[in-house]
Amino acid sequence: MMGIRSLTFRLKVQGFVAVAMMAAMLPPLAHAQDDEVVARVNGQEITAADLAIAEEMYGPQLGQMPEDARRSVLVNALIELRIVADAAREANVTEQDAFKRQLAFFEAQTLRSVFIEQRVADAVTDEAIRAAYDGQVGSFPTVAERKLRHILVGTEDEATDIINALEAGQSFADLAQERSIDAVSKAKGGDLGFVAEGEIMPEVEEAAAELEPGQFTRSPVATAFGFHVVMLEEARNRPPPAFETVEPQIRQALASAEEQRLLAGLRAAAQVEKLVPDVTPPQADDGHDH
Known part of the structure; x- marks a missing residue:
């Protein structure tokens, strides 16, 4: 069973430090009164809403862990997060330039993620997926x-x-x-x-x-x-593939295309000055001769 120390280390490697820095700068979030309280640290409540965010971020790293153990490990991680964040505030970490630089980076990263996710969701609707399927069915070769x-x-x-x-x-x-x-x-x-x-x-x-x-x-x-x-x-x-069998692939393809379209449009509208040479990265070795 994965221990809290092992989990905390892995989560930090995957981006847990970003959340810790945010928590160090911001006061504890206020939650609805009907939120289940899952822990308290120095009188501050950790709620089911906090646990849901932790589950979304770290859940895939926990694999097939039983639900009760999964919940316990995540709550332990949130407790440690709050303890360290409180200590960081007391040590005035929030006033340090290194903290502010990293916080600005993670803020931009989060803004990018949320912005693109929302715009892609607005564009890739169920209706758009069905229309793409209907348009592609006619182009399938007769076999x-x-x-x-x-x-x-x-x-x-x-x-x-x-x-x-x-x-x-x-x-x-x-x-x-x-x-x-x-x-x-x-x-x-x-x-x-x-x-x-x-x-x-x-x-x-x-x-x-x-x-x-x-x-x-x-x-x-x-x-x-x-x-x-x-x-x-x-x-x-041969009949074309049923909508249900290809819907996930169509959704992914439309989402990827919309993200690329959105990024291209934003970049074209921005004033960008890149001060390092453009260098094509080497192709990864996939074990095949090309």
């Missing part, structure tokens, strides 16, 4: 696909015997379960699901193209794996 079953055996004679059994009325799925050597599809009655062009062995694909739904190949189909008997169950154009 023809077939729902196939197959039975794979080791010899041509075995495949011919299976074709004769099918012509006599035996079930394709039953024969696949009994005789196919494809362990993956065998348990599903030979079902290969929907496959598009290029997603299956060319010999099988070519044979399936000659079939109508419900038909099976009347001669064995030879591949490097053996001999197949192939059945076409259904042919269709």
